[in-house]
Amino acid sequence: MKKKRFRIVCIVVFLVCTFLLIGVGTYNEIQVRQHGKSSIAEVVDMKEYTPRGFKVYEIKYKVDGETHTGSVSKKIYKRLDIGSRIEVVEYKGKTMLFESYGSK
Known part of the structure; x- marks a missing residue:
């Protein structure tokens, strides 16, 4: 049971980090396009x-x-x-x- 919970937590953390990185990259590109x-x-x-x-x-x-x-x-x-x-x-x-x- 603990192993399964650990895997789920790892997957959730990975997905959150991935979405944050994509969001920051997109935000930077939007800033450049708007203010450049x-x-x-x-x-x-x-x-x-x-x-x-x-x-x-x-x-x-x-x-x-x-x-x-x-x-x-x-x-x-x-x-x-x-x-x-x-x-x-x-x-x-x-x-x-x-x-x-x-x-x-």
């Missing part, structure tokens, strides 16, 4: 590499003369070329790329 400044960036370099058996698609983009790096999905990577423009969000001195933002 939207800008248009120009793609200056593109890389595709395989670090541990899966492909990573990375782009370098320039916003207001500063170069930043970000990872994107394969779908967005295939749509972009060097010189194309993509929408980014600037918040607290950082620029962030969101998958929901498309290329221009």
Whole structure:
């Protein structure tokens, strides 16, 4: 009986922690989208590499003369070329790329 109760408590604690982590991540993304400044960036370099058996698609983009790096999905990577423009969000001195933002 004690072993069964222990398992149930562990599962409940795991689920609560998981939901808290997801909530904090979602809250941070909402804050960035609401309070950040939207800008248009120009793609200056593109890389595709395989670090541990899966492909990573990375782009370098320039916003207001500063170069930043970000990872994107394969779908967005295939749509972009060097010189194309993509929408980014600037918040607290950082620029962030969101998958929901498309290329221009």
